[in-house]
Amino acid sequence: MTRWIVLLAGLLALPLVAGEYYINLTSQIFIFAIFASSINLLLGYGGLPTLGHASYLGVAAYACALLYLKVGVSHWAAALLALAGTTLMAAGFGLIALRASGLGFLMLTLALSQVLWGTAYRWVAMTDGDNGVRGLSRPAPFGLNLDHATAFYFFALAVTAAAIWLMARFVGSPLGAALRGTRDQPRRMAALGHNVWLVRWITFIYAGFWGAVSGVLFVYYNKYIHPISLSLTNSAEGLLAVIAGGSGTLGGPLVGATIVMLLKNYVSGYVERWNMLMGFVFVVIVVFMPEGVVPGVQRLWRRFRSKI
Amino acid sequence: MAALQIQNLKKAFGGLPAISELSLEIAAGERRLIIGPNGAGKTTLFNLVTGDLPADAGSIALFDKDVTRFATHRRVHLGLARTYQIITLFPKDTLEHNIALSLLGLSKLRWNAFGRLPEVLYRDAKAVLARVGLEAMAQRPLSEVAYGDKRRVEIAMALAQKPKLLLLDEPLAGLSREERAGVKSLIAGIPREVTVVMIEHDMDTALDMAERITVLHYGRVIVEGTRAEVVADPRTREVYLGH
Numbered sequence: 001m002t003r004w005i006v007l008l009a010g011l012l013a014l015p016l017v018a019g020e021y022y023i024n025l026t027s028q029i030f031i032f033a034i035f036a037s038s039i040n041l042l043l044g045y046g047g048l049p050t051l052g053h054a055s056y057l058g059v060a061a062y063a064c065a066l067l068y069l070k071v072g073v074s075h076w077a078a079a080l081l082a083l084a085g086t087t088l089m090a091a092g093f094g095l096i097a098l099r100a101s102g103l104g105f106l107m108l109t110l111a112l113s114q115v116l117w118g119t120a121y122r123w124v125a126m127t128d129g130d131n132g133v134r135g136l137s138r139p140a141p142f143g144l145n146l147d148h149a150t151a152f153y154f155f156a157l158a159v160t161a162a163a164i165w166l167m168a169r170f171v172g173s174p175l176g177a178a179l180r181g182t183r184d185q186p187r188r189m190a191a192l193g194h195n196v197w198l199v200r201w202i203t204f205i206y207a208g209f210w211g212a213v214s215g216v217l218f219v220y221y222n223k224y225i226h227p228i229s230l231s232l233t234n235s236a237e238g239l240l241a242v243i244a245g246g247s248g249t250l251g252g253p254l255v256g257a258t259i260v261m262l263l264k265n266y267v268s269g270y271v272e273r274w275n276m277l278m279g280f281v282f283v284v285i286v287v288f289m290p291e292g293v294v295p296g297v298q299r300l301w302r303r304f305r306s307k308i
Numbered sequence: 309m310a311a312l313q314i315q316n317l318k319k320a321f322g323g324l325p326a327i328s329e330l331s332l333e334i335a336a337g338e339r340r341l342i343i344g345p346n347g348a349g350k351t352t353l354f355n356l357v358t359g360d361l362p363a364d365a366g367s368i369a370l371f372d373k374d375v376t377r378f379a380t381h382r383r384v385h386l387g388l389a390r391t392y393q394i395i396t397l398f399p400k401d402t403l404e405h406n407i408a409l410s411l412l413g414l415s416k417l418r419w420n421a422f423g424r425l426p427e428v429l430y431r432d433a434k435a436v437l438a439r440v441g442l443e444a445m446a447q448r449p450l451s452e453v454a455y456g457d458k459r460r461v462e463i464a465m466a467l468a469q470k471p472k473l474l475l476l477d478e479p480l481a482g483l484s485r486e487e488r489a490g491v492k493s494l495i496a497g498i499p500r501e502v503t504v505v506m507i508e509h510d511m512d513t514a515l516d517m518a519e520r521i522t523v524l525h526y527g528r529v530i531v532e533g534t535r536a537e538v539v540a541d542p543r544t545r546e547v548y549l550g551h
Contacts, residue, residue, distance in 0.1 A: 166422075174412055174429075175421040181398065181409050188396045191358060193384035193413030193469065202421070 011157055020149045027153045029261045030160040031217045036241040036253035036260075037167055038210035043239065044247035045171050046203050047183030049106045051235050052113030055093070056211030058230030059116060060086040061219035065133045066126070075139035083212050090208020094201045101186075113235060120227035132226035136219060146220065156217055163210055168250050170206060179203055180248075237264075244285045246292025255293050309372055311336045311473045311503035312357065317366035319349075319356055319527075326352045327527040330366070336472075340505045341518030345547055349527035350507045351393055354475050358390050359383050370473060385414065387472030391462045391479055393507075399451035403442060403461055406450055407433035410465040433468070440464040440494055456487025463494055474498065476506040480513060488513070515539070523547065 015023055035057055042048040063082035067073050073081070097108040120127045127133060138146040146152045170176050181189045182196045190196050219225050228234065237260055245256025263281060268274035289296025312334040319327040327349045334340050342350050355361040357368055359380035367376045370386050378386075398406050408429045412418045417426060437443045440460045445453055450461065459479060466474055479495060480488050492513060498504055508514035515521070521538040523531040525547045531538050538544050 169422045172425070173421050173423055174415075174417045174425055175419060177405075177409065177425055178412060178418050184398050184400075185396050187360060187380075188392070188398075189409070189413070190380040191360075191384060191390055191392075192410050192465065193381050194409075194418060195379070195381045206421075 008161060015150045015153060023149045023153045025261065025265055027149070027156045027221060028265060029258050030153075030156040031214050031221060032238070032241065032261050033254045033257040034160055034163045034210055034217070035214035036238050036245070036257040037164060037250075038207045038214065039238045040242045040247055040249075040253045041167060041170070041203055041207040041210070043242055044249065044252070045176065045179050045183060046200055048101065048200065048204070049239070050097075050109040050207075051106050051232060051239065052093075052097075052109030052111075053207070053211050053238055054230050054232075054234035055109075055113040055116050056086050056090055056208045057215035057218060057234065058120065058225070058227075059089060060212035060215030061225040061229060062120065062127065062133065064216050064219050065136045065225050069133065069135055076141075079139070079216050082216055083209065086212035086215065087205060087209045090205050090211070091201075093208070094204035098197060098200055098204060110232065110235075113230065114232065117227055117230040117232070120230050127227065130227065132224055134224045136223045136225075138220050138223065152221065156221070159213065159217060163213060164250065164254070167210065171250070175199065175202065240282055242292075244282055244292060246294035246296070249292070249294045252292050252294040259293070309336050310334060310369070311338070311371060312505065313367075313369040313372070314353075314357070315367045317353075317356060317368065318364045319352055319361060320364055325527055327356065327363075330524075330527060330529060332522060332529060332532075334473075334503060334505060336371075336503055337500055338503055339517060339519045340503075341514050341521045342505060342507045342524060343509075343511070343514065343521060344524035347526075348524040348547075350524055351477055352527070353524070354390060354477055354505075354507065357383075357475065358388060381413075384469070388475070389466035389469050389471035389473070390475035391459075391466055391477055393477040393481065395455075395458050395462055397450055397458060397462060397465070400449060402447050402449055403437055403453065404430050404433040404446040406461055407436050407465055407468050410468045411436075414469055436464050436468040437461075439467075441490075454487070456483050456490060459483060459487070459491055460494060463491065467498065471502060473503045473505070476504065476508075478507050478509060480508060480510050492517070 014026060039050060039053045042050050060082045063085055064078050067078035067081055068075060093112050096112065097105055100108055121129055138152065140146060144151050144155065146155055178189065178194050178199050181194065182199050186196045218229065241256030241260045242253050244259055245254065246252030259281065263274060263278045267277060271277050285293060310333050314330060314332040317327050317330040330353065342353065344350055352361065356363050359378060363376060367374055369375065370383060370388055373386060375383050375386065398409065408425065411429055411432055434443055434446050437446050440463065442457060442460060445457065450458060463479060476495065479491055483491060495517060506514065506517065515535050518535065520534060522529055523538060523544050530547065531541045531544050
C-alpha cells in the first residue's frame with residue numbers, strides 16, 4: 001500500500017518539475033495503463049489471451065467522437081453513451097468469444113476486432129475512413145479546462161487511479177478469487193460449484209468497460225480517432241505491455257504500459273527503427289524475466305535480500 | 309430415495325463405446341465400490357455423473373432430479389462432490405485458500421465483485437483442515453506439502469461442501485502405507501448420511517469399506533451385489549481378479 005501512495009504522491013508532484021512534453025507523455029501512459037490493465041483482467045487473472053481488446057478502446061473513442069460531432073449531444077452524454085454502448089458490445093462479444101478458450105478464444109477475439117477495424121476503414125460515410133474523425137474538443141468537467149496539459153494530466157491521473165483501484169478491488173474480491181481459480185483449474189472450479197462461464201463473462205464485460213474508459217480518455221487526449229486504434233497492432237501492443245510488465249500483477253501492466261509508451265513516443269524521436277528496438281527490448285525481458293518485469297524485479301530483490 | 313439413478317447411459321469416444329447401456333441405482337447413505345479392469349469405464353462414469361462429459365444417451369438423476377442436461381456446477385449445488393484420480397488442486401495457493409475456494413463455490417458471496425474475501429471463510433477453512441489433521445499447515449502453499457496430505461486436502465475440499473453424494477476416484481492411489489492408513493480412516497469417518505461411491509484398485513482396502521460392489525467391464529455392469537456375492541461370482545474372477 002505504501003508503495004502505491006508513494007507512486008501517487010510522485011505522480012501528483014510531477015507537473016511541478018516536468019515540462020509540458022513529459023506531462024503529455026505521462027497522460028498517454030495513464031491511458032495506455034488503463035487499457036493494459038483491462039487486458040490483464042482477462043489474460044493475467046482469467047487466463048484468457050485476447051487479441052481484440054482494441055475493439056473496446058476504438059469503439060468507445062469513435063462513439064464518443066461521433067455522438068458529439070454528428071449527433072450533437074453534450075460531452076457528458078457522449079462519454080456515458082459511449083461507455084454504456086461499448087460495455088454492451090463487450091457483453092455480446094463475450095457471448096461469442098467465450099464459446100472457446102485458449103487459442104480458440106484468442107482467434108475469436110481477433111476475428112471480432114478485425115470486423116470492427118474493417119468497418120471503421122470502409123464505412124467512410126460514418127467514420128471518414130482512413131482520414132479518421134477529427135474536430136473533437138475536450139470537455140470541461142466541473143469548470144476544469146482539459147485543454148491545458150496539466151489539467152488533462154490530473155484528470156487522467158484521477159481516472160487512472162480510480163480504474164486501478166476498482167480493478168484491484170475486483171481481483172481481490174470473492175469473484176476475483178473465483179476468476180483466478182478458473183484460470184488455474186477450470187474443471188475443478190466447476191466441480192466446486194463455480195459457474196466458470198459466468199465468472200469469465202462478467203470479467204469479459206468488466207474488462208470491456210475499462211477498455212472503453214481508456215478509449216474515451218484516448219479520444220479526448222488526441223481529439224482525433226483513426227481506424228488504426230482498432231487494429232491488431234494496438235491490441236498486440238496492449239498484450240505485450242501486460243506480458244512485459246508481468247501478467248496477473250497489478251503493477252505489471254503499469255510498468256509494461258510505461259515501457260511501450262516510452263519506446264513509441266520518446267525513443268522513436270531518437271531511433272528511426274524504434275519498432276526493432278521495441279522487439280529487442282521484449283526479447284530481452286522475456287529471456288531474462290520470463291514472468292515479466294515486476295515479478296522479475298521482485299524475484300531479484302528477494303535473492304539480493306537473502307544474500308545480505 | 310435413490311441418491312443416484314442412472315438409466316441406459318451411453319458414451320462413446322470416436323465410435324469406441326466407453327459406457328454402453330449402463331444402468332445403476334445407489335441408495336442414499338450407501339457405500340458403493342465401483343471396480344473393473346483398466347478401460348472398464350469407471351472414471352468415464354464419474355465424469356458423466358458430474359457433467360464433466362456430456363452423455364450420448366440415457367439419463368442421470370440425483371436425488372430423484374433428472375440432471376442429465378445440467379452443467380457440472382448445477383449438479384454440485386444439488387449436493388454432489390467428487391475427488392479426481394489425478395490431483396487437480398491449486399498448487400500455488402495455501403491449503404486454507406484451497407478449502408476457501410471450495411466453501412466459496414456454494415456461497416452466495418462468490419458473486420461479490422468488490423468486497424474482500426471474508427475472514428469467516430478462512431476461519432471455516434481452518435476448521436475443515438482441523439478435521440483432517442492439517443490445521444498446522446493451513447498457511448503453507450499446497451505445492452510444499454506431501455502427496456498424501458494433498459489427497460487429504462482434496463477429500464477435505466469435497467467434505468467442506470457437506471455433500472449428499474461423494475464420488476471418490478481412487479483416493480488411495482499413489483499413497484504410502486502410512487498415508488493410506490490416514491486417508492482410509494478419513495473416509496471411514498465420513499458421516500453416514502453422505503452417500504459414498506468409490507473407485508479403488510486396492511481390493512483389500514476397498515472391499516473392507518464397501519457395502520455393495522458394482523463390477524464394470526467394457527462400459528457395462530456385469531456383476532452387482534454384496535461383497536460376498538461379487539467375490540464369489542465367476543465373472544468377477546474372470547475379468548478382474550484374474551482367476
